[in-house]
Amino acid sequence: MRAFEAAARYLSFRKAADELAVTPTAISHQIRLLEDVLGLALFIRQVRQVALTEAGERLYPPLRDGFDMFDRALADLAPGPRRAAVTLTATIQFTARRLLPALGSFRERFPDFDLRLHSSNEPVDLAAGLADVAVRYGRGPFDGLVGRPLFSERFGPLCSPKLGLSGPQDLMHATLLHVEWRQPANASDWRRWARLAGMEGLAVDEGPRFSSDDHALQAAVAGHGVAIGSLILARPEIEAGLLVHPFGPVIEGESYHMLATPANMACADVRAVCAWLVESVAGFAADDQPLPAT
Numbered sequence: 201m202r203a204f205e206a207a208a209r210y211l212s213f214r215k216a217a218d219e220l221a222v223t224p225t226a227i228s229h230q231i232r233l234l235e236d237v238l239g240l241a242l243f244i245r246q247v248r249q250v251a252l253t254e255a256g257e258r259l260y261p262p263l264r265d266g267f268d269m270f271d272r273a274l275a276d277l278a279p280g281p282r283r284a285a286v287t288l289t290a291t292i293q294f295t296a297r298r299l300l301p302a303l304g305s306f307r308e309r310f311p312d313f314d315l316r317l318h319s320s321n322e323p324v325d326l327a328a329g330l331a332d333v334a335v336r337y338g339r340g341p342f343d344g345l346v347g348r349p350l351f352s353e354r355f356g357p358l359c360s361p362k363l364g365l366s367g368p369q370d371l372m373h374a375t376l377l378h379v380e381w382r383q384p385a386n387a388s389d390w391r392r393w394a395r396l397a398g399m400e401g402l403a404v405d406e407g408p409r410f411s412s413d414d415h416a417l418q419a420a421v422a423g424h425g426v427a428i429g430s431l432i433l434a435r436p437e438i439e440a441g442l443l444v445h446p447f448g449p450v451i452e453g454e455s456y457h458m459l460a461t462p463a464n465m466a467c468a469d470v471r472a473v474c475a476w477l478v479e480s481v482a483g484f485a486a487d488d489q490p491l492p493a494t
Contacts, residue, residue, distance in 0.1 A: 353453030
């Protein structure tokens, strides 16, 4: 069941295998055993990808929620050192768009101690005690740290509906907005998008550049151009009609991970913050398909 839950969350046997530290073949074998027990197919196996069957879609939510409940129960029961505050570090955009809106639920659930948010696009040394828990984006491995993936990123073109873009060819006459990635080799940028779209001749190096993802999105909201942005973290603007994702393709990104040192994870308060963090992003990332343009 753990193999199925991970494979269903990622829609990938390989990513599930990475999380559980086994081979993709072992994941496939475990899922076959579960399908044999149930007498039902849980996945539609396609070339280089899998999709949930109707039975798999019915099984996944209660199984996911059940594992999360186990984690919370163990965190509440297990003894460990207590502390007055827990410091959670994350990227600037993740902090602004996911953690700050969820602070109210934290105060309601844990009124007796403080959550300190530290936002930085540079990784913080958890072993040095600069923070207790981190949210990091990337593939890993994260040496010396334990944790779990939260959700996978997806990137695509985002712009104001006022621009009236209807197809990729419209980009030939649009202003492209750029974000300076900290790791250019892994950038989800216009150059990478143009390769996926097969668009030769697109001026992928021209247009304003921003050091902040949020500044690029604000410029897109204002109608100053089209940005390649997170379809998950920009969901509030998409749902409000301030931004649209007018067309694909979509760049499949890496995952956000919740991480801590083993020593910190032994602390009951740290585990409680981790359980809250998993809950706060579950609904946010549950429906991570891009919304249609309006």
